Amino acid sequence: MSRELFKFKGGIHPPGHKAESTGRPIHPAPLPKKLVIPLRQHIGNPARPIVDVGERVLKGQLIAAADGAISTAVHASSSGIVSAIGPARVPHISGLPDECITIETDGRDEWIAHGPLDYQAMTRADLLAHLRDMGLAGLGGAVFPSAVKLDPGAAQTCPTLIINGGECEPWITCDDMLMRTQADAILQGVAIMRHLLGSSEILIGIEDNKPEAIAAMQAATAKTDFAVETVSLPTRYPGGGAKQMIETLTGKQVPSGKLSTDIGIQVFNVGTAYALARAVHHGEPLISRLVTVTGHVLRAQNVEALIGTPFDTLIQLAGDRDGTTGVLMGGPMMGLPIPDTSVPVVKATNCILVESAELFPPPPKALPCIRCTRCADACPAELQPQELFRFAKSDDFGRAQEYHLFDCIECGCCSYVCPSHIPLVDFYRYAKSEIWARERDKRAADLARERHEFRLFRQEREKTEKAEKLAAKAQAKRAELAAAPTEAGNSGTSEADAKKALIAAALARAQAKKTETTPQNTDNLSPDTQQEIAEIETRRAKIRALARKPLESEETP
Known part of the structure; x- marks a missing residue:
């Protein structure tokens, strides 16, 4: 029995241009001589560098740690020498630089020691901390730290888990090709998500213009030991948006200003599920991703590119052509114009779309x-x-x-x-x-x-x-002076004599306090030092005696 689907409001049907880049098999991009790895590849705080310039790093090595609750780590995409830590161009419409770590690769592509993880024997907190240190972030475009999304919080469970394979944006096919070739690995990642979220309902939504991907995922879900439903969705942009997919599959709407978890649903991209499986079952941090290179190129295709690889490298691999008018990171609907094609591939780079006047004519005024x-x-x-x-x-x-x-x-x-x-x-x-x-x-x-x-x-x-x-001190003084006349009356002395007595007593206390102060460092003195001190005291006594003696002009004749 097919699942009941719902329809979200609005949407359009732009030309898909999917076939251009799905006719060639996936293959790895060449290792560039230099990798520029930005520290801000995710929503939240940028990662904090933990390596120094001149240090040799290995592939998969942690080079920048997560900083804060909403953050995730960054790793070396290949082995080499850290040549710079500082501002460098990043893929952004502004063309402005951001903090990056630059690695001069040595061509050896030497890995750190890594292996599988027994995630079922770990506590939830330890597993989430490990995933944070593996640099996982959403690969559907938002690049939100995955460890945060995989934490169900106080609810402890998230009843519905949706795996987004919609890929509604024109020209982009990286998710399509990933589902065709890595369906089993994607389901391994889904199993880990299910373990963390405690989900009882798991749905995989794929638009119906990807029949090969739908067939591959249905075959993979038939082999799992938990219930997963692969659902074919009508092709309508932006049906691959998280809120639109939730409404299409469940009929529920995420309230304004709320999150999908507030209605018991969490959504992950298929690329995120695959990266999660690689991290847990192979110990590989997120250092590469599938990128669609299409548009005004000779050989549109999907390539596995290391994070930090220059756009230029991938465009040349696909066959650069004359007449290029610009480059977008992403698709024509939501992509960002990139003014400098020397910028690196980042975790959010799902597509490099090369423009021409023929494919993308300038918009009218x-x-x-x-x-x-x-x-x-x-x-x-x-x-x-x-x-x-x-x-x-x-x-x-x-x-x-x-x-x-x-x-x-x-x-x-x-x-x-x-x-x-x-x-x-x-x-x-x-x-x-x-x-x-x-x-x-x-x-x-x-x-x-x-x-x-x-x-x-x-x-x-x-x-x-x-x-x-x-005020307290003055009050105490007044009380002391007020008590003095009574004591004077009892002793038969005058008030003036009482005040003089008080002053004399105060001076006596001060003198006594001064006398109690012992000089420092006067123990175990040598005879010469003791003689010198005695001479000084003798001179002081003479001076005090002279000071007390009246001057001749003041003496009585």
Whole structure:
């Protein structure tokens, strides 16, 4: 009996262009002379370097440790010498550098000692910490640290586990080819996920334009000792999005501002499951991934590329052609333009799409919005893109947030159907970045204000404590002086004599305290030193005697 499927709102049907890169077998990319490995390849804090320049490292060696709760480790993709630790170009639309570790490879590709892990004998906490140190991150695009997603938290279980093999983005086929060739290994990774999450329902969603992948996964699931259902999904972009796949398979919607785990569902990419299996059953950290190289190249294909391999190397392997107009990391809907093709492959690099004027003609000039609402009809997140565009363009970020700007998954459906050719997603990204920047500034200002207020509070507290001490001391003095007349009356002396007596007593106490102070370092003195001290004291006595003697001008004639 086939599973009941549901339909998410919106979506489009762009040309797939899948066949271009699935006709050739997967093979490893050549080892480059230099690997540039960024420390920020995942959501969260960048990894912290633990190697030094000039140090020789081995393939799979930990070179940067996870730093913080949301972070994951980074490893050497091959053996060689660490030649630099510092800023280098990374695959980002800005073209700006980021912290990287550069390795000059030695051509030996020498591994560290590694082997399988008995994960069933480990505690959940130890296994998650190990996976964090293996550098696992989501390979579906979000690159969220896998150890965090595999922790069910206080719930202890996540009832439904979905393995995402949708790969709805045009041109990209790395997940398709991975499922065709590594179905058994993917299921091994799924078993580990099931062990950690305690899931009772496991679904694998694959769009129906990948019949070979569906057949391979169905054959693999038939051999497992736990229930797994491979489901063929209608091909509709962005059906491979996590929220859209959840709704298609279960009919449930993830509430705005919530996570899928809040409704008992967790979603992982097939590439993540495969990397997890390699980490646990072979002891291999995440140092390579499958990359689709397609578009304006001679031999579109999928290659197994080491993390840190330059884009140039893979483009030349696929056959560089004249007439290239640009390069995208990712697909045409959500990919990032890469201004410099010398940047390295990272964990998020699922596709290198080479553009040409023929395949990707320049977009027409943007015209004013005509309020046709086609974008709203196509939006899979059920937003009002035309309103978000208006608010973003006018910097009315508060209203944009009221219209759930951060529910936008930036799929590009709105831009694709816009008859005015407005780059709507660019405006949403701008608005999000401005809101994040203002939130950072606000947090910094709040922290500065809290520090200032605490400093003022501390100063006021110290001033109050000092005043209270002085008041207490004055009160004690007044009480002492008030008691003096009574004692004087009892002894038959005057008040003035009592005050003089108090002053004399105070001077006597001070003199006694001074007398009690013993000189330091006066033990075991030599005879010469003792004689020198005696002479000094004699001179001091003479000076004190002269000081007490009246001057001749003051003597009585």
